[in-house]
Amino acid sequence: QSVLTQPPSVSAAPGQKVTISCSGSSSNIGNNHVSWYQQLPGTAPKLLIYDNHNRPSGIPDRFSGSKSGTSATLGITGLQTGDEADYYCGTWDSSLSAGVFGGGTKLTVL
């Protein structure tokens, strides 16, 4: 059971928008920065969002992040078949003194 809760799967049609939620608590999301990762099949994770809403250079603005209270959300617009991947949220948990990830969300672009 992951400390951060994500939906196991989401799906949408090409060109549409999807959001992926990540729910935590005051000891993790509520008081620490959230990052989001994309993992394509058979590859290492790739950073999409850091500090809740910032994109590293090279990440298109189709990807966005937000945080409110103890929840965070990843948004992806203009879906492409190449976006099919597993997506993970991550942050620090101050009570555990440990890093934590969500269980991951599999995105299917129909």
Add this chain to the structure above:
Amino acid sequence: QVQLVESGGGVVQPGGSLRLSCAASGFTFSSYAMHWVRQAPGKGLEWVAFIRYDGNNKYYADSVRGRFTISRDNSKNTLYLQMNSLRAEDTAVYYCAKDLSSTWYEGSDYWGQGTLVTVSS
């Protein structure tokens, strides 16, 4: 360009030990915190350990505390994970990852390709 190359994975019997290494290049290794993250076959990401840029602060997941030790040699640009008392549930691909920060968890902007550890008799 930034490169992280893990090595040292393999097959080990339960109760055995392995030491993973992560060779870093393309950035000032001594200025950044580092992580180990693992992924069991078909499962999600699991954070394992964190070490500050100077090696002075280390943190571990409950599942590995007391059995695994993270360390670094800034003169060799190398991160290590010493794994003792290995269990079947430690079977996973182990990734090293660079943090955006020198002292705290801000997110990992670069990841290695991973090295597979299989614990089996």
